[in-house]
Amino acid sequence: MSRALVPNETLANALGANEFARELDARGHEVIRSGGFGLAWLEPMLVIDGQAYGPVRDLDALEEVALGPVDEIPAIARQRRIVFDRCGRGDPMDYDPTWLLDQLRRPPREIIAEVRVSGLRGRGGAGFPAHIKWQTVHDTPAPQKYIVVNADEGDSGTFADRLIMEGDPFRLIEGMLLAGHAIGADKGIVYLRSEYPLAARIFAQAIAKARELGLLGNFEMELFIGAGAYICGEETSLLESLEGKRGEVRTKPPVPAVAGLFGQPTLVHNVISLCSVPGILRMGGAAYAEIGVGPSTGSMTFQLAGNIQRGGLYELPFGLSIRELVEDWGGGTRSGRPFGAVQVGGPLGAYLFEEDLDTPLTYEATAKLGAGIGHGGLVVFDDTVDRLQQAHFAFAFCAHESCGKCTPCRIGAVRGKETVEALAAGEYTEDKIAVIAELCDVMEEASLCQMGGMTPIPVRSALGIGK
Amino acid sequence: MENDSAIRELASACVGQTGAPLTALRRIMAAHGHIADGHVGIVADVFNLSRADVRGIVSFYSDFSTTPRGRRHIRICQAEACQAVGCRGLTREVSAALGLGLGETSEDLAASLEGVYCLGLCASGPSAMVNERIIAHATCEDLLP
Numbered sequence: 001m002s003r004a005l006v007p008n009e010t011l012a013n014a015l016g017a018n019e020f021a022r023e024l025d026a027r028g029h030e031v032i033r034s035g036g037f038g039l040a041w042l043e044p045m046l047v048i049d050g051q052a053y054g055p056v057r058d059l060d061a062l063e064e065v066a067l068g069p070v071d072e073i074p075a076i077a078r079q080r081r082i083v084f085d086r087c088g089r090g091d092p093m094d095y096d097p098t099w100l101l102d103q104l105r106r107p108p109r110e111i112i113a114e115v116r117v118s119g120l121r122g123r124g125g126a127g128f129p130a131h132i133k134w135q136t137v138h139d140t141p142a143p144q145k146y147i148v149v150n151a152d153e154g155d156s157g158t159f160a161d162r163l164i165m166e167g168d169p170f171r172l173i174e175g176m177l178l179a180g181h182a183i184g185a186d187k188g189i190v191y192l193r194s195e196y197p198l199a200a201r202i203f204a205q206a207i208a209k210a211r212e213l214g215l216l217g218n219f220e221m222e223l224f225i226g227a228g229a230y231i232c233g234e235e236t237s238l239l240e241s242l243e244g245k246r247g248e249v250r251t252k253p254p255v256p257a258v259a260g261l262f263g264q265p266t267l268v269h270n271v272i273s274l275c276s277v278p279g280i281l282r283m284g285g286a287a288y289a290e291i292g293v294g295p296s297t298g299s300m301t302f303q304l305a306g307n308i309q310r311g312g313l314y315e316l317p318f319g320l321s322i323r324e325l326v327e328d329w330g331g332g333t334r335s336g337r338p339f340g341a342v343q344v345g346g347p348l349g350a351y352l353f354e355e356d357l358d359t360p361l362t363y364e365a366t367a368k369l370g371a372g373i374g375h376g377g378l379v380v381f382d383d384t385v386d387r388l389q390q391a392h393f394a395f396a397f398c399a400h401e402s403c404g405k406c407t408p409c410r411i412g413a414v415r416g417k418e419t420v421e422a423l424a425a426g427e428y429t430e431d432k433i434a435v436i437a438e439l440c441d442v443m444e445e446a447s448l449c450q451m452g453g454m455t456p457i458p459v460r461s462a463l464g465i466g467k
Numbered sequence: 468m469e470n471d472s473a474i475r476e477l478a479s480a481c482v483g484q485t486g487a488p489l490t491a492l493r494r495i496m497a498a499h500g501h502i503a504d505g506h507v508g509i510v511a512d513v514f515n516l517s518r519a520d521v522r523g524i525v526s527f528y529s530d531f532s533t534t535p536r537g538r539r540h541i542r543i544c545q546a547e548a549c550q551a552v553g554c555r556g557l558t559r560e561v562s563a564a565l566g567l568g569l570g571e572t573s574e575d576l577a578a579s580l581e582g583v584y585c586l587g588l589c590a591s592g593p594s595a596m597v598n599e600r601i602i603a604h605a606t607c608e609d610l611l612p
Contacts, residue, residue, distance in 0.1 A: 011588050014603040040590035156546030159587040189485055194493070194530055195586050197599070227489055227528035230584055244488040244514070246527040304590060306551035311590025334552065343547055379589070381551045393550070397584070403527075 004029040005047040007088065009036030009166050010198050011159075012044040015055070020044060023059055035167015037088040038313030039075055042067070047088075075329070080291065081315045082279035082299045083160075083272060087167035093205065095170045097213050103281055104181050111182040112138065115277065117285030119297035124150055124233075124270030125345065125374045125450070127363045133267055136257035138183040140265040145185035147176055148242065148261055148268045151192040151199075152226055152233040155346030157305035157377030161271040163313055165192070165199040169206035173215070175274030178281065180219055183267055187220045190271075191238050194225050230347075230401040234449045235268040237403055248403045249449040270375065272301050293319035296362035304330045306343075306379035323357035326380055337382035341390075341462075345374025347397055348454035350461040351390060370457060387462045391436075392420040394458035402451060409452025412443040416459065437465050474499070474506055478513040488514050488524060492531055501532045537572050537579030541565075541610050542596040545582040548589035557593050558582070560607045578612065 006012075006021040025031045029048070037045060045054030045067070052067040067073050081087075103111075116131035137145055149172065153161040164171055176188045192200055200223065207221050224242060226232050232241045236250035239261050260266025276298060280288045289297045296318035302325060304311045309331035316325075326332070326342060333339060341351045344361075350371035352359070359365050366373045381390075395416035404410045416439050423432050440456035447453040460466070477498060478491040488510060495506050502525055511521045525531045543549075543558050562568055565578055572579035588594040588603045595605040602609050 010586075010601055011591055011603055014588065014601045015591075040588075043591070153587065154585055156544075156585045157548045157589045158585075159589055162587045195583070222485060224486055225490075225493065226530075227493060228530035228583075229528050241489065242486045244486040244524075245520075246523050305548040306589065306592070308590060347547060377548075377589070379548045379551055385551070390547075390550075393547070397546075401584075 002029050002049045004031050005034040005088070005090070006031055007036040007044060007167070008033035008198070008202070009043075010162065010196070011040060012036050013198070015044050016057075017044040020046065020056060020059060027059075032091050034090055035087040035092055036163060037070075037076060038084065038163050039073075039310070040312035041310045042312075075310065075312075075314070079315050080299050080317050082283075082288075082291075083164065083171065083275045083301055084168070084313070084315050085279070086171065087164060092166075092168055092170065092202065093209050095209065095213070097215050099282075100174050100177065100215065100278075103178060103278075108138065108182045108184065111178060111281065114281055114285035115182075118280040118288040119285075119292075119295060120273065120276055120280060120288070121296070121363065122270055123272035123276065123300070123375065125155075125348075125372065127373065130269070130273055133257045133269075134179065134183050136255070137185065137265045137267045140258055142265045144187065144262075144264045145183060146261045146264055146266040147180050147183075147185045147188040148235075148239065148256075148266050149176060149188065149190040149271055149274060150233060150235065150238055150268060151190050151196075151271045152238060153193060153196075153271070153375065154230040154233045155348075155375050155377050157343070157346060157379035158303050158375045159305075160301040160303055160313055160376065162196050162199050164271060164275055165196070165203050169203045170210070171275045171278060172203070172271055173206060173210050173221070174278045175269075175276075176221065177215065177219060178277050179267060179269070179274060185267065186218055187222075189222045189224055189242060189261075191224050191226060191232070191242060193232075194228055200225055230397075231403045231451055234451060236449070238268070239266065246403070248405045249451075251448060272375075291317045293317075293360065293362050294364060296364060300361070300373070300376050302361070303375075303377045304380070305377060307333045307335055307382050308380045309334045318362045319360050321358050321360050322352065322378070325361065325378060326357065330380065333380060333382040335382045335384075337384065340381045340383040340385035341387075342381070343379045343390075343458065344377075345372045346377055347394065348372070348450060348457055349374050349377075350457050351387070352461065370461070372454070372457070387464075388420060388424050391459045391462040392417060392424065394455055394462065395420060398451060398455040406446070406448040406452060408443045408446040409448070409455070412439050412447075412452060413455060415439055416443075416455075433463070433465065436463065440465070471505060471509060475509050475513065478510050482513065488516065488521065489528070492521075492525065492528075496531060501535045503533070534572065535576055536581075537576050539578040539612055540581070540596075540598055541578065542581045542583040543605070543610070544584070544586050544592065544594040545569075546585045546589075548585075549592035549594055552592045554593040557595075557605065557607060561610050564607065564611055
């Protein structure tokens with residue numbers, strides 16, 4: 001009897017994985033529902049006795065899509081999978097807790113020190129050094145401290161949080177428990193977007209399993225499902241939402257590490273930031289810091305999306321160029337037309353063009369372009385991309401998703417959208433461009449959060465307006 | 468789940484949980500299909516909030532609807548990764564076939580069409596959902612009845 005790994009992952013399921021699993025089972029295979037490897041163009045990808053097949057369309061024609069041994073697929077072998085090392089390799093509920101239990105006996109300051117030495121920075125967008133938040137929560141006296149995981153992965157072009165929560169939920173549980181132990185928090189809540197129902201089911205199952213294994217001790221772990229608001233990915237909006245309110249952003253300071261959920265010190269981290277911690281403790285902070293370039297240490301879970309031939313998740317050290325990712329890993333556009341643009345770092349990220357493609361993917365180099373690396377998503381467009389239309393969308397999206405609390409964002413986005421519409425209608429005058437440039441300045445300088453503050457980035461880059 | 472006492476019971480079961488009013492509203496959506504005027508008062512009462520507070524929450528989150536959705540609820544991703552592979556054209560096509568714009572529901576409640584921002588299948592777009600079913604590489608035929 002052969003052993004068949006069939007991904008139980010949203011994309012693979014959308015492309016027929018559930019049906020293949022049933023059919024393989026009926027044919028007498030031992031079927032294991034695993035995580036996905038993240039190679040979107042090969043999904044559904046089945047691994048039968050170590051041999052990979054994909055994209056599978058017909059179980060009777062597997063040889064036509066044979067990929068060889070799974071570990072020899074270049075798109076997997078050439079990655080540096082630290083966060084995703086286990087993902088795809090077996091039943092995610094089949095978890096051996098020995099290593100984690102050992103780590104949880106280490107003194108908290110030792111764990112914080114490893115995170116400091118590793119140079120880990122937030123993977124959600126802001127890139128803030130993780131250990132500073134950890135130390136702040138640790139050092140702030142309070143009756144209750146929280147860990148809040150930001151799994152409100154709303155950026156278009158990103159799916160790393162979904163893949164890890166569906167494929168290796170115990171990686172996140174490890175990260176949460178280690179962080180909780182280090183900073184002295186005994187309550188952790190995962191804020192997951194409602195658009196990810198499978199991730200919710202699998203993660204809830206993993207929490208139950210962790211409890212059954214005795215991993216949680218007195219740590220309370222909870223899964224909270226959002227209600228469809230992009231702004232709730234902003235950390236203070238997320239905290240308001242967790243308190244059962246409209247997700248309106250808060251003014252900072254105080255930062256959440258000092259006064260977060262219900263006014264208590266709260267470590268808010270993106271999923272991938274926390275999921276990077278087990279790998280750091282396994283190899284040691286110093287070894288982790290050797291990976292990557294300069295202050296951009298470690299691996300980034302890049303996600304290649306949009307009009308791309310070989311899209312998916314590629315976990316790689318920081319520092320490769322955008323061109324390498326788009327051309328070598330991604331194989332260029334899916335439409336076969338010439339490359340047009342790439343938006344780096346989600347809806348609040350910059351549109352970059354041919355001349356920018358040799359920029360290395362690091363926090364520093366993208367910042368120099370006025371861009372950002374965001375959550376690691378890159379959305380590729382072919383040469384039919386309409387820059388004016390994309391600038392219009394950036395304003396329209398902001399108008400749609402703005403929480404409405406501050407004026408620059410609430411009104412600026414609407415005025416920006418109208419002004420781009422006037423431009424598109426042929427009223428192309430210098431003064432319209434000047435209005436847009438001024439709106440961008442105001443939104444950037446005066447918005448309460450990054451929603452209004454960063455919407456000017458895609459607008460300016462799409463229209464070629466300098467600062 | 469039509470009557471008020473069932474709705475009240477459903478909301479009361481959430482008391483004490485993190486973010487309880489949101490969870491209660493989500494469960495009402497699941498049970499009833501939309502949040503009716505009367506439900507707002509019940510939720511306000513159960514959580515000791517004003518009706519204005521509850522209306523504020525309902526209007527803030529796009530998952531909450533105050534009107535019934537169609538039996539075939541079609542959601543098409545409108546975000547950048549899907550724009551790059553033709554979601555605008557797909558939306559126009561579906562919209563014309565159904566005679567519905569984004570955010571509209573047919574009078575007989577047979578279908579409703581809505582935009583969504585990202586389903587997380589960004590390398591395999593355009594992405595869409597029909598009721599609970601998620602669709603990658605969506606075409607007009609996949610979405611229409």
